[in-house]
Amino acid sequence: MSNITENAPILQVTDLYVAYGPILALHGISLEVHKGELVSICGVNGAGKSTVLKAIAGVLKPRSGSIRFKGKDVTGWKPEQLHKHGMALVPEGREIFPSLTVEENLRLGAFGRYQARRFAEDLEDFFTLFPILKERYHQAGGLLSGGEQQMLAIARGLISHPDLLMMDEPSLGLSPNRVDQIFELIMELKSRGITILLVEQNAQRALEIADRAYLFSNGRVEYAGRPQDMAGKVDITSVYLGGQKGGDVE
Amino acid sequence: MNAQIFFEFAINVLSMGSLYALIALGLVFVFGICKLINFAYGEFITVGAYVLYFLGVFTSLPWPLVFLIGILSSVAVGYLSELVAFRPFRGRSLDALLVTSFAVSVILQRLFQLGISPRSKAVPVPAFFNMNIELFGLTTPLRNLLIIAITVVLLLILTVIMKYTVLGVAMRGASENFVTARLMGVPANLVISVAFIISGFLAGVVAIFWTARTGSAEPLMGMSPLLIGFIAVVIGGMHSLPGAVVGGYVYALIANILSLTLPTSLLSFRDAVMFAIVIAFLVLKPEGLLRGNYQEERVG
Ligand SMILES: Nc1ncnc2c1ncn2[C@@H]1O[C@H](COP(=O)(O)OP(=O)(O)OP(=O)(O)O)[C@@H](O)[C@H]1O
Numbered sequence: 001m002s003n004i005t006e007n008a009p010i011l012q013v014t015d016l017y018v019a020y021g022p023i024l025a026l027h028g029i030s031l032e033v034h035k036g037e038l039v040s041i042c043g044v045n046g047a048g049k050s051t052v053l054k055a056i057a058g059v060l061k062p063r064s065g066s067i068r069f070k071g072k073d074v075t076g077w078k079p080e081q082l083h084k085h086g087m088a089l090v091p092e093g094r095e096i097f098p099s100l101t102v103e104e105n106l107r108l109g110a111f112g113r114y115q116a117r118r119f120a121e122d123l124e125d126f127f128t129l130f131p132i133l134k135e136r137y138h139q140a141g142g143l144l145s146g147g148e149q150q151m152l153a154i155a156r157g158l159i160s161h162p163d164l165l166m167m168d169e170p171s172l173g174l175s176p177n178r179v180d181q182i183f184e185l186i187m188e189l190k191s192r193g194i195t196i197l198l199v200e201q202n203a204q205r206a207l208e209i210a211d212r213a214y215l216f217s218n219g220r221v222e223y224a225g226r227p228q229d230m231a232g233k234v235d236i237t238s239v240y241l242g243g244q245k246g247g248d249v250e
Numbered sequence: 251m252n253a254q255i256f257f258e259f260a261i262n263v264l265s266m267g268s269l270y271a272l273i274a275l276g277l278v279f280v281f282g283i284c285k286l287i288n289f290a291y292g293e294f295i296t297v298g299a300y301v302l303y304f305l306g307v308f309t310s311l312p313w314p315l316v317f318l319i320g321i322l323s324s325v326a327v328g329y330l331s332e333l334v335a336f337r338p339f340r341g342r343s344l345d346a347l348l349v350t351s352f353a354v355s356v357i358l359q360r361l362f363q364l365g366i367s368p369r370s371k372a373v374p375v376p377a378f379f380n381m382n383i384e385l386f387g388l389t390t391p392l393r394n395l396l397i398i399a400i401t402v403v404l405l406l407i408l409t410v411i412m413k414y415t416v417l418g419v420a421m422r423g424a425s426e427n428f429v430t431a432r433l434m435g436v437p438a439n440l441v442i443s444v445a446f447i448i449s450g451f452l453a454g455v456v457a458i459f460w461t462a463r464t465g466s467a468e469p470l471m472g473m474s475p476l477l478i479g480f481i482a483v484v485i486g487g488m489h490s491l492p493g494a495v496v497g498g499y500v501y502a503l504i505a506n507i508l509s510l511t512l513p514t515s516l517l518s519f520r521d522a523v524m525f526a527i528v529i530a531f532l533v534l535k536p537e538g539l540l541r542g543n544y545q546e547e548r549v550g
């Protein structure tokens with residue numbers, strides 16, 4: 001492998017424009033994620049954080065701009081193709097399949113990249129990471145509490161062994177205890193070398209654990225760089241308060 | 251009520267209900283995944299019926315083969331209609347898809363009228379279908395028992411597929427949340443094609459037993475099973491497969507009770523009473539008897 005490809009980011013988004021009908025939501029977003037990095041995206045409600053993740057994952061088609069993933073131009077790819085190519089999105093609001101059991105949710109998570117042997121090994125691992133999933137293995141996903149559903153959503157993303165794991169507000173609407181658990185989990189995943197792109201309303205905590213960060217505002221990148229510098233440059237409390245939303249649903 | 255009348259009633263409800271359950275199931279398989287009410291579903295049945303007519307009249311193939319080819323042609327028309335007509339419009343609004351399904355339905359009806367005949371064709375029925383069977387002291391044609399047995403077997407097979415195969419789990423997931431299923435790597439085209447194939451398969455089975463009862467195939471014959479499917483689905487619930495099955499049997503139960511209890515002078519109003527019951531369901535229990543889990547989101 002040449003030096004150039006080794007240093008190339010695993011994900012590179014360049015000048016991305018995304019619209020909902022006639023209304024532009026992203027006005028030329030550029031960002032990159034390198035292998036093994038934990039990158040956070042912060043910004044107030046409506047800044048375009050979810051939109052950029054959905055565009056990267058192939059759910060939304062960009063109007064212009066490009067997305068490169070693992071050295072390939074994947075602009076315009078379908079979500080199922082991107083998943084097969086190593087991308088996983090843990091969507092905002094968890095989006096568990098409510099009538100499917102925990103087991104079925106997990107099996108579906110591995111759909112595009114299913115390997116029976118690895119699935120069994122992963123389960124062992126997951127049961128230590130998420131003990132609750134073992135207890136509830138044969139229960140319908142819709143019966144889990146909000147925090148448990150979030151665990152399931154993350155496990156469902158991990159089970160495909162993604163090269164890039166994207167998480168959209170995993171702590172949304174959880175009690176403080178659960179939020180701690182989620183952040184511990186993210187730290188654990190980071191220490192395992194998993195590449196993570198994290199969108200968080202909880203900017204303060206997201207910045208604490210991030211290697212690099214982006215601040216979005218009105219569909220543009222307002223700031224990009226080291227999280228500790230970001231704290232000085234922008235008023236974190238305003239970002240934090242602006243990002244505050246959702247009740248405790250547990 | 252004496253035992254004989256009861257058994258006769260039960261056989262009527264079960265055989266009619268089985269047919270109606272299969273009809274409704276074929277509609278709901280496509281609706282579950284695509285959120286599309288497929289008006290062309292009736293024509294999937296008509297195609298099967300015409301193939302039974304052609305093979306029955308012009309060939310001397312054995313019956314099992316005739317049935318198999320009939321079913322496969324309904325599968326083919328289901329699969330191809332999705333590929334040719336629905337897929338290009340999938341990115342558009344749900345209304346566009348609905349209009350497309352109307353168009354497919356009307357185009358197929360016209361093709362039957364122009365290409366075959368506007369008048370009805372007599373479909374040969376195997377003799378054993380009408381063979382009388384003695385059961386609990388009453389006689390009933392074998393086809394009534396066959397449809398019950400075949401429905402039970404099909405429901406078991408479909409249950410196993412939906413519950414225990416990876417594809418079945420993916421189909422259930424996709425019908426609850428299509429976008430998220432795609433994010434897990436479930437290919438949109440695959441699950442939609444499979445839904446149409448299963449829908450076509452059920453239409454093919456329905457064609458066999460529908461023509462066995464009416465003895466004919468005609469261009470507009472698809473409309474009445476389509477209507478039956480709608481009613482069963484309104485009763486049972488649009489959003490779950492078991493709901494469709496329950497709806498089919500409940501519909502047959504209500505229809506048979508009406509036939510039995512309405513005075514002869516009112517019997518011609520049976521359909522009117524039936525529709526009144528449907529309207530009552532729409533008003534009082536719009537989600538049907540079985541609700542199911544679903545998202546009000548369309549396929550993108
Ligand atoms: N489905 C949609 N249709 C139309 N506009 C949308 C849609 N989803 C989002 N938008 C708009 O796009 C912009 C960006 O939304 P987005 O969901 O990406 O924000 P976000 O940063 O994720 O916010 P939040 O913190 O509330 O999740 C907003 O102005 C929003 O109103």
Ligand SMILES: [Mg+2]
Nearest residue numbers: 049050051092
């Ligand atoms: Mg969001």
